[in-house]
Amino acid sequence: MIELYGADYSVYVRSARLALAEKGLAYKHVPIDVFAPEGPPADYLALHPFGKIPALKHGDATLYETVAILRYIDEAFDGPPLQPDDPLGRARMTQILSILDTYAYRTLVWDIFVERIVKTRDGTPADEVKIAAAMGAARTIITALESLCSGGSFLLGTRPSLADCHAAPMLALFQMAEEGSLLLKAAPRLSAWLAHFATRPSFQETAPQSRD
Ligand SMILES: N[C@@H](CCC(=O)N[C@@H](CS)C(=O)NCC(=O)O)C(=O)O
Structure with a gap:
């Protein structure tokens, strides 16, 4: 039995859920609201010391850190492979995962999407x-x-990879902000990829039900 802990509003949780769905795996989703006023339950810190x-x-x-998950x-389960076969393809995938974690999450999600969409709700x-900065x-x-x-x-050719699973949740939120929509319009390959990935059952099944 696989158990995934987290809230469906989280882009990182959605990355893991997308990989589970693309792999065709059943799992139990255990809700954890890290932004609850009282914070995550104290016993959750045994699973994730950084909360x-x-x-x-x-x-x-037990595992934490989305890329490790x-x-x-x-790698641990049967199902369609979600990593390229060749070394350069795998390196490109890792490069995209690293760009998303190191640069994209804070800038696209917090500095732009949360400011423009969530705060103004x-x-x-x-x-x-x-936002301007x-x-x-x-x-x-x-x-x-x-x-x-x-x-x-x-993102990397003709079959889905972990890069798609990690990029789509962040870019879908970014696109909701007018600034994101404009920047994506100037990136035709990326926009076409996002529009295509958004039609996949995995993406639709993992749409946030609660807050973004
Ligand atoms: N490095 C972590 C980042 C995960 C992360 O930042 N998750 C966000 C939700 S999308 C979170 O838990 N935020 C709570 C907080 O910052 O207090 C990973 O790769 O899993």
């Missing part, structure tokens, strides 16, 4: 200075991903 989501349990094995999902004004980095991220995108149906 982030997701974490995964499989038998006696993604690799485990792909309840009437709080967006921090325009923060993030735009240079956002442009660099989108340009880099556009140049790494193969132009096929998936």
Whole structure:
């Protein structure tokens, strides 16, 4: 039995859920709200000492850090492979995963999507200075991903990989902000990939039900 801990509003949890769905694996989703006023339950820290989501349990094995979870999902179970066969393809996949974690998450999700969409939902004004300051980095991220995108149906060619699973949740939120939509329009391969990936059953099944 696989157990995945986390909230469906989280882009990182959605990456893991996308990999599980693309692999065709059944799992139990255990909700953990890291943004609850009282924080995550104290016993969750035994699974994730940094108190982030997701974490995964499989038998006696426990894992945290999404990229480690993604690799485990792909390598420990049967199902369609979610990593390229060749060394350069695998290196490109790792490069994209690293760009997403190191540069994209904070800039695209927190500095732009959360400011422009989440904060303004309840009437709080967006921090325009923060958004403007993030735009240079956002442009660099989108340009880099556009140049790494193969132009096929998936980021890296003709079958889905962990790169798609990790990139789609972040870019889908970014695109909801007008700044994201404009930058993505100038990246035709990346936009076409995102539009295509968004039609996959895995993406539709993992749409956030609660808050983004
Ligand atoms: N490095 C972690 C990052 C996970 C992460 O930041 N998750 C967010 C939700 S999308 C979180 O738990 N945030 C809670 C917080 O920052 O307090 C991973 O790769 O899993």
